[in-house]
Amino acid sequence: MTDAAPALDVRGLSVRFRMPGGRYVAAVSDASFRLAPGSCLALVGESGCGKSVLASALLGLLPGNADTAGSAVLPDGLDLLGAGEAVLARTVRGRRIGLVPQSPAAHLTPVRTIRSHLEEAVRELAHPSASAAARGRRAAREAVRAAAERAAERAAFPASHLDRYPHELSGGLAQRAATALALIGDAPLLLADEPTTGLDRELVHRTVDELRAHTRDAGRALLMITHDLAAAHRIADTVAVMYAGRIVETSPADAFFGRPGPRHPYARGLLDALPERAFVPIPGAPPELGALPPGCAFAARCPDADARCRTELPAPASGVACHHA
Amino acid sequence: MLELRDITAGYERRRPVVEGASLILRPGESLGLLGPSGCGKSTLARVAALLHRPDRGTVTVDGRTATGFRHRAPRSLRTAVGVVFQQPRLAADPRMRLRDLVAEPLRATGRRAEAAAAVAGLAERVGLGADLLDRRPHEVSDGQLQRACLARALVLRPRWLVCDEMTAMLDASTTAALVGVVEEYRADTGAGLLAVGHDPVLLRRWCDRTAHWKEITGPP
Numbered sequence: 263m264t265d266a267a268p269a270l271d272v273r274g275l276s277v278r279f280r281m282p283g284g285r286y287v288a289a290v291s292d293a294s295f296r297l298a299p300g301s302c303l304a305l306v307g308e309s310g311c312g313k314s315v316l317a318s319a320l321l322g323l324l325p326g327n328a329d330t331a332g333s334a335v336l337p338d339g340l341d342l343l344g345a346g347e348a349v350l351a352r353t354v355r356g357r358r359i360g361l362v363p364q365s366p367a368a369h370l371t372p373v374r375t376i377r378s379h380l381e382e383a384v385r386e387l388a389h390p391s392a393s394a395a396a397r398g399r400r401a402a403r404e405a406v407r408a409a410a411e412r413a414a415e416r417a418a419f420p421a422s423h424l425d426r427y428p429h430e431l432s433g434g435l436a437q438r439a440a441t442a443l444a445l446i447g448d449a450p451l452l453l454a455d456e457p458t459t460g461l462d463r464e465l466v467h468r469t470v471d472e473l474r475a476h477t478r479d480a481g482r483a484l485l486m487i488t489h490d491l492a493a494a495h496r497i498a499d500t501v502a503v504m505y506a507g508r509i510v511e512t513s514p515a516d517a518f519f520g521r522p523g524p525r526h527p528y529a530r531g532l533l534d535a536l537p538e539r540a541f542v543p544i545p546g547a548p549p550e551l552g553a554l555p556p557g558c559a560f561a562a563r564c565p566d567a568d569a570r571c572r573t574e575l576p577a578p579a580s581g582v583a584c585h586h587a
Numbered sequence: 588m589l590e591l592r593d594i595t596a597g598y599e600r601r602r603p604v605v606e607g608a609s610l611i612l613r614p615g616e617s618l619g620l621l622g623p624s625g626c627g628k629s630t631l632a633r634v635a636a637l638l639h640r641p642d643r644g645t646v647t648v649d650g651r652t653a654t655g656f657r658h659r660a661p662r663s664l665r666t667a668v669g670v671v672f673q674q675p676r677l678a679a680d681p682r683m684r685l686r687d688l689v690a691e692p693l694r695a696t697g698r699r700a701e702a703a704a705a706v707a708g709l710a711e712r713v714g715l716g717a718d719l720l721d722r723r724p725h726e727v728s729d730g731q732l733q734r735a736c737l738a739r740a741l742v743l744r745p746r747w748l749v750c751d752e753m754t755a756m757l758d759a760s761t762t763a764a765l766v767g768v769v770e771e772y773r774a775d776t777g778a779g780l781l782a783v784g785h786d787p788v789l790l791r792r793w794c795d796r797t798a799h800w801k802e803i804t805g806p807p
């Protein structure tokens with residue numbers, strides 16, 4: 263940990279969805295983590311575990327039936343959970359938090375070229391034209407064009423492809439275009455939501471290496487949400503494992519993937535399921551977030567569960583929430 | 588045998604995404620086909636599943652050469668090959684309950700009467716709780732929906748399975764679980780498998796042998 267204020271300080275974040283009939287779905291419960299400037303935290307878990315809901319909560323993109331609790335504070339003290347939509351839209355999304363989306367090809371507008379996407383983002387976020395504007399419209403236009411080209415270059419997006427449309431790009435180039443867009447606002451925090459889904463291994467490596475370069479070296483923090491443990495291994499300083507809406511283990515990445523390995527039985531099971539390890543699935547299925555059991559949510563699948571596990575929720579202690587870790 | 592011979596296929600005239608691809612699977616064999624994203628391997632998987640008509644080349648399933656593709660494929664051939672895609676959300680009718688989704692191929696082949704028993708058995712096999720069967724796709728996770736799509740692919744007890752990046756969206760445990768279901772089915776029935784993907788570690792662990800895209804396609 264550095265002594266600088268964390269790039270993001272999440273405390274007790276909970277998200278509940280109100281459902282018809284007075285029911286609740288507890289999508290995220292009491293999540294806490296801190297992200298130091300220049301560091302990367304990978305939030306891993308299976309689909310439906312709440313990790314994407316957590317990301318949406320940070321960006322203020324939850325649907326109307328969501329209730330949130332807790333806090334998620336940026337270095338200047340702004341609490342993302344308390345901020346209104348106007349503040350988030352005007353000052354946070356793209357400016358203080360850059361978003362690297364899942365499936366960039368779907369995120370980019372199909373009828374516009376990459377150049378046009380980048381220039382629009384520059385006009386909206388970077389204002390390079392303020393001084394140039396004084397020298398006339400033409401100078402302003404050129405300043406935008408130059409800034410867009412610089413943004414492309416930063417993300418290693420080839421200038422020769424700037425006038426192409428999203429569908430004319432390979433998966434790797436589409437990902438770079440999305441990264442270039444995410445970097446334009448020069449946000450100190452990047453949030454990458456499943457940035458490697460559907461990419462082949464080589465491209466996964468390149469994408470995460472590039473993300474890494476844009477963060478550690480540039481002093482930016484990166485929160486990466488992923489189900490891809492290999493990608494997390496390659497990029498993360500810290501791994502947080504989510505299960506049934508809770509962070510059940512937070513660990514330095516080298517200890518988690520190497521020795522001594524994960525401490526929470528779910529996290530152990532997840533690693534053991536990898537084809538390069540035992541390739542054995544965790545038996546059973548996660549509980550419904552709308553009908554969580556009273557004790558540990560993993561108890562029904564856990565080889566170490568006992569009576570206490572079934573009745574008493576394990577509180578996180580030194581990075582792991584398990585009665586028997 | 589499942590035999591693809593000299594397949595050229597694409598979506599626009601004169602811009603094929605697959606050129607001169609050939610491969611042979613012996614009965615019961617599993618082949619992992621590796622290739623980078625965008626190389627055309629998904630298109631080849633669709634051809635193998637008789638869902639896409641190639642511009643050139645032939646597909647032969649257990650000695651019968653396909654004369655039609657998609658709805659023109661003869662029923663006995665179409666039902667010999669089950670297929671699972673990468674993105675369950677694109678492969679599932681959002682209005683259908685999972686129960687009906689799994690049973691759909693039975694209904695389409697006039698075997699509606701078998702649906703209840705077949706769905707119950709398969710749901711258990713793929714690890715889909717009974718409560719989930721009454722949900723629609725948007726009410727379940729990607730992993731749960733993919734389990735249903737795998738059950739659908741198995742419901743006609745095909746002699747061949749084509750899995751196109753079946754686990755690319757899934758976490759490690761669900762991946763291992765679904766691969767386990769496929770292998771259990773193959774052990775029971777002797778079905779063969781073409782698994783298309785981009786992860787060499789996974790495909791080498793899963794399949795009898797792997798081939799790289801470059802090895803099965805013709806010279807450009």
Ligand code: SF4
Nearest residue numbers: 558561564571584585
């Ligand atoms: S608290 Fe008990 S049931 Fe939960 S993970 Fe730990 S040992 Fe297993």
